Amino acid sequence: MVKRLHMKRKPTAGKLYRFILLLILFAPFLCLAQTHSFSGKVTDSAGAPLEHATVTIKGAKRGIATAVDGSFTLAVDNSTVLVVSSVGYTSREIAAGNQTNLVIVLARANDALSDIVVVGYTQQSKQKTTAAVSKLNPAELKNTSNPSPVQALQGKIAGVSVPITAGQPGAGAPNIIIRGGTKNNVYGSGLGNNNGTSVGSVDASSPLVVVDGVFRAFTDINPDDIESLQVMKDAASTAIYGARGANGVIVIKTKGGKFNSKMNLSLNHRTTWETQARNYNYMGAADYLKLARTTVKNTFDPIDKNNLLNNGGFSAGTKVYTKKGDYGKAVNLTALYDNIVAVEGQDYVNNLLAHGWQTMDDPINPGTKLLFADNHYQDMLWNTGLTQNDNLSVDGGSDKANYNLAFGRTNQAGVLVGTKYKRYDALGNFGFRASDNFRIDVNLSYQNLSPNYVDAYQNDVVRAIRITPLIRIFKDDGNPAVGELYTARNRFHTLKYDDTRTKTERFVSRVAGDWTIIKGLHFKPSLSYLSDDYHETFMRKATPPDEVQPSTQRQKTDYTSNSRQLMTDQLLQYDFSLARDHHFTVLAGINYTKNTGNIVSVSSQRATSDYIYTINEPSTTVINGVVTTNVTNFGTSFSESRSASAFGQLNYDYNSKYLFSGTLRRDGFSNFAPENKYALFPSASVGWNISKEKFWHINFMNALKLRASWGKAGLSDLSLTDTYGGYSATTYALGSGILRANLSNPDLKWESTTTLDLAFDAALFNNRVTLTVDYYNKLTDQRLASKPLPSESPFSSITFNNGSLRNRGIEIELGATVLSIKKFAWNTNFSFAYNQQKIISLPNNGRAKNRQGGDLVYDANSKSLVEAGGFAEGERPYAIYAYKTLGVFSIEAEAAAWNATTKDNLASPQGIAVGKHAGDFIFEDVNHDGIIDTKDQVFMGYRTPTTIGGMQNTFSYKGISLRFTMDYALGHLISNGALARSLGQGRAFNEGAPAEALGPDIWQKPGDMGKKYARFSFADADFGQRNYLRSATLGNNNGYGSDVSVMITKGDFLAFRELTIAYDLPQNIMHKIHATGMNVFASVYNLGYLTRYKGLNPETYTGFDPGGYPRPRQFSLGATIKF
């Protein structure tokens, strides 16, 4: 029989714990015992070792698992028959005989059909499942450059969209969108401004994530701990999750130990360097100074030229200094050479010139010498970020217990100075065979996260990182300067005076039992508790009194949010067979989940010193004789929601040929009114393994399954006040007031999503090619969303069961072994998903198509005004309209002729008075009424992609493997808001000018013909023609976007996502250092894009790219060693 390496005594939890501790401490010194009997190695057909393959002796109950290098050792006698199996491969039986050191090659089984998948609360082989379930290849989670598994999902699974738009360390996606989600606005339509979020106005539409049986978020899970990750997309697999399943379900299982296995110790280290992948090409100081001064001097825009040019009104303006020392701390670096010499002395100026300062003849006032410097701000802001990632895991097991303990540490520095992400995590998975018929699994997981985000995305990222090359960054005394103003603040000033700390501690514990009552009948209770403590503190030190002051001084903030989730499942499952070929699984169970939250938020200002980080101020200060409060915020809140459900599931198959599965779930949620608390979610699915029929004679197609499913899942993301109404506090004249905050709607019902899925799974050419094609039609009814009300009502909208939305589309997953020549193999996976979103119905409101929102635009076909935009029956939501440019006025006469007949009501009020000049855009007057206004908006396209997918290639030769992954998205438009804002300069004057401002495509002087871009200008929105900063009511309508046709381009891209080369060191070398395996790798993540979009980020699905924190390119090196 199997000779076990571990103690025979039944380990108690305490002993096991001590044992593990010892192992951890002494692991590096351990020299593991070897037996001399049968050694072997399991590899795939390409020679790559298979880890965790199971080797059992035929007839015996238990086996052992192979090590990372595929090796195993067993005591055998000559008559022993070994059964070698591994998920995804065809099992083999080997007669041991007297052989030793045998290499056992397993053929790759038809991937798509033989995997084990979790469907609801049961496990099924993929061959028998009737659901649309995709598994992430575990290789995709290996050696990732990012600390979050979210990135690794990108482009890997058909129909799953992972929009990551920002490169902040630790930043996730606003939603993971499966089959278009169930909301209108899943990608978001605005710009984020808090907690480092890059995207605003998003409808939450993320899938339910179940990690080891616990509902939780998975952004911060250590990818190294994940054993399997699967995505469930259709109702056959999600209906059993009822209330939460409508957006799909992601099920993650973390790595556990195996019974009767040797102890494995695995150490892994990765170092990642990240650099900017795409950046702004800003003009240097000299070019900018010339451009800015001549632009201001020559413009027709009614700006305060004298103030700008001669009174330091912007960074390229001069100012007369009269006091020694003033220049050295001034906001701007531009000055008059003679003036500075006179005030500060020639030595001072010579010293500046020796340290990079430059001089220039004033381009608008020849003979005057300007003194200036380039702040090299961009070079200082963006650095190479370094990430260190270490993982340690120990796993193993006896016949009574198994364990896996894993520890991880990640310290990631982002490319933008001062951004970080730190994580410590620990995982413990324990399994106990308490008796022959009772098994206990204990799962403990801990995470400690301390990210350093740029908190206010709009001001601190989008604005603050684009200040001009002539704004002073450091003062003469070495301290950072504020910059022009706090809302576009010098990042180094923020870093010196502001101290923001955020920390999340998360602890999840779960105990699950499995009691085999009689053969096939299991009772599986489980109880889990999740605690999540978020703590955010902020302290702003006193800033030098001779600087511009922040609106709150010496501000301190202390914000704590504690949330708890208690969850229990109790299942009764019976697996049995009738008449040999009729297989049944019957399951019934209940789930109860309680979520509670507690928030404490306190902040104060006017601290008396900078010595104390915590709030320690008196609560009032006397200012101008008035007692004034120092408290800027304080408040606490409790929240609680509960859900309770009962469910049943039936799986049946006849000889694995005819498959049926049905589920029923009744869900209750506390935030609905009593009569609407419960809803029923059914599903049914059928499958036919047609290739198992006798008549099947298609040789090249060795497997074919047809399947169909139908079912419902729900969504209940409403708050208590949506149902019952809410009142909130306000103040007037220092008195406390209360006002109704929203209308109640006790009639709110569950939102439900009905999905029909028709699909086939095929395997061709002896499993060399696998193909899965799904067609789905997903209808979300009774959408919980806000419905506009007439303007005469006390609220502009009410939360309502607001109509229905349909997503339908096609998904293709193709897997192939393209080449397999001797030891060389090329495997590829390709995914494609096309989704079409459409609003099907809306509550009757008397308007055509029951449109909600929208505006009137001129329709050239019908020559009439038509309603467009908003949400309307039969339309895809979130179209983008813009004002169409017909070109740029080349000369004044052209502009004058236009002014005589046409008026641009959308220019700034002052700009309207000025009218058009050479260099301005010629906007199309679509309805020929002589006025450019909202009626002249034209349809451009849509913000979100229709087609997404990816491709992963693995090339392997002996121990070397090379992986190359790509992903793509098609069909979305992007307005290059960052470029528009820097060509039009908003209402401020603090943005650097892009290289395009002097490029070949921009109008620069009268007579320039056929240019793409209108003139570079200052204060386009405030005083100008709004050439660039023009918002369309049906467009992005955001100050950081530009609803001007020429700024909008297709965002289609192909991202070269990842290139990894890995090498398994030969065994003989490893043996010398008593290791069982070692793998080294090097990778590049985010290599680049193939796209026509010229801006920073083609992965923009909000319709506009405001600039900000682009995703970095990451270079990683690392090694894993196993003992």
Place this chain on the structure above:
Amino acid sequence: MKNKLLYWLPFLLLLETGCKKILEVTPQSSITEATYFKNEGDFEPYLTGIYTAMRSFANNITYGTERSEELVAASNSRFTTAWSQILSPTTGAVNYNDWYKAIGNCNLLLKKITDFSFSNADAKKRIMGETYALRAYFYFSLTRIIGDAPIMLEAITDDNVPLLPRAPATDVMKQIQSDLDASIASFRSMAGFVPTAYPSLYRFAYGSVQALKADAKLWSAKVMNGGTADFNDAIAAITEVEITGRTLNTDFKNAVTLRAAANPEAILAAFFLRDESNGSSNYGLNALPFFTIVQGALNIDSIPYANTSGNGQGAYQISPKSRALFTSSTDKRIPFTWVTERQSTGPKISWITKLPGTKYSDDRISDNDIPMYRLADVFLMKAEAYAGISNTALAISYLNKVRNRAGTGDYGGATDKATIEKEILDERERELYFENKRWYDLVRFHKAGTINVYTYVPNLVGKTTPLFWPINTTVLANNNLIKQTEGY
């Protein structure tokens, strides 16, 4: 072993308590429809809450000021298209939902309070008196902007919102007057009623309701052809204001710089204070310059600049046309109206000093109270009403009360009605500059024939933009009974 396992399972207790109870959660941190207005003490905070809406209308100068002649751009720009008089259904059109939010709050309070018995009957009467006055104020604010307006008096609690057409402005005015009368009656019926009581100058009291009534009557007299009857009503209302005991400050400086609570001339003001979260700064913010745009000025110490553009935007200055109305160099109001920035290169921008903010140790903050009614304004209203009924002698006597305080002496010009009325209009500008009243004054005097606003306001010259605002597409789309404002 099996039996022991049963002890091991602490799970088995759930669902026994019944599914109904298990999902019952008592909210700890939210007030819901079911819990509010259950207590006598719930009404006062609600009323306090409604005043935030009053403050926000008092603080919106798009409607009261931008279309008048008062402002031209300074260094920055914060004008809407109302300033350039380019208004159309697609440009600068109004979504009046904010007004109906405020009105809806009054409707709700009135509905809830009507049958609610109070232990202190006067408290209920005062709350109702204030609420009727607030509703009148909101409708008056709205009808001055759009003329005809839907009259919504129902307390909406769900998505059933009756679709209403725009009622003629005269009907809206009737509603306003009926609310004001209800308010006055409610105040008068209080057992402890004294007309001089102003429990808070930031909230409606008997005197301020009468001031609002006078204002509405003047509007109705001139804009809606109400004529003599309305003028007489206005005079009667102002007489009531006068007996509430307010007095003119002897020094104009105090009239515009003292906080309302300490200002003997104040009748009603919108409260602002830097540390009140939703009322920390007023529209004066746009007029205050920030340091970098006035640096180097020779008279920088008399310019009310802020250190940062966050606290002073430098957007507006007083227009030459308004400045020109200050014909007397002895006018004591000038330094508290504007100051011209003098650079070494010469005079530059004329910064508004009317709402100069408060200079704190860190920076200047635009947190002056905004006067809504003060005695000088009411005197000029009375002068206007007397002039309206051709009683020029009394009109002049009220005009002189204001002039004498300003140091410009008794009026000595022609005493025909037309000249007096023009003089009153000019005096209102001198006295009430940047107090967010000018556009409505111009409309009244235009309708009464004193001026032609289309030649008077520079940006209106050559335009035909109607005096009332257009309604935007959202309003029209959500209620097909709403018609666009006449003239668009």
